[in-house]
Amino acid sequence: MNGSCFCGNVSYSVAGSPALSAFCHCTQCQRLTGCPFVHTIHFPATSFTWTHPQPHEDRLDSYVVPNKPWKTRFRCKDCGACVMSVNSKTDSRSVWGAHLARDDAGKIKHWDAVKPTAHIFYDTRMVDVNDGLGKWEGYEGRSTRLG
DSSP states (O other), X not given: OEEEOSSSSSEEXXXXXXXXXXXXXXXXXXXXXXXXXXXXXXXXXXXXXXXXXXXXXXXXXXXXXTTOTTEEEEEETTTOOEEEEEETTTTEEEEEGGGBOBOTTSOBTTHHHHOOOXXXXXXXXXXXXXXXXXXXXXXTTSSOBOO
16 A cells, blocks of 8 residues: 655555554644544554655654654655654554545545544544444553443
């Protein structure tokens, strides 16, 4: 699967199945995006590859989350879109579903492989979502199920 920032100057590829695909309602994601929740997809570090021309860092800015210094966000220097996050504690990479490649109808390609299975950090939601997916206090299967 391929993805990119809004302007296309930063691009990546992810391979294999995600370790997690969920709608995240944590306050950190809300504040970083200005949205009530995001579609986050976590992959092992070895599954992620930058595909834009090297040196990759020339097109990227990074931001270390102050209260979680093991998390670094990367965004495009041109359009400012956040395209990937590194978690050094879990050796994983996170991408957001909205950045994945789309077909001619505007639908995310390979949707069945990355469709969300739950809502996580639902306690801090800004809006209620009634879509039949499980709602979790933290990560799916590792925290209290809320609904």
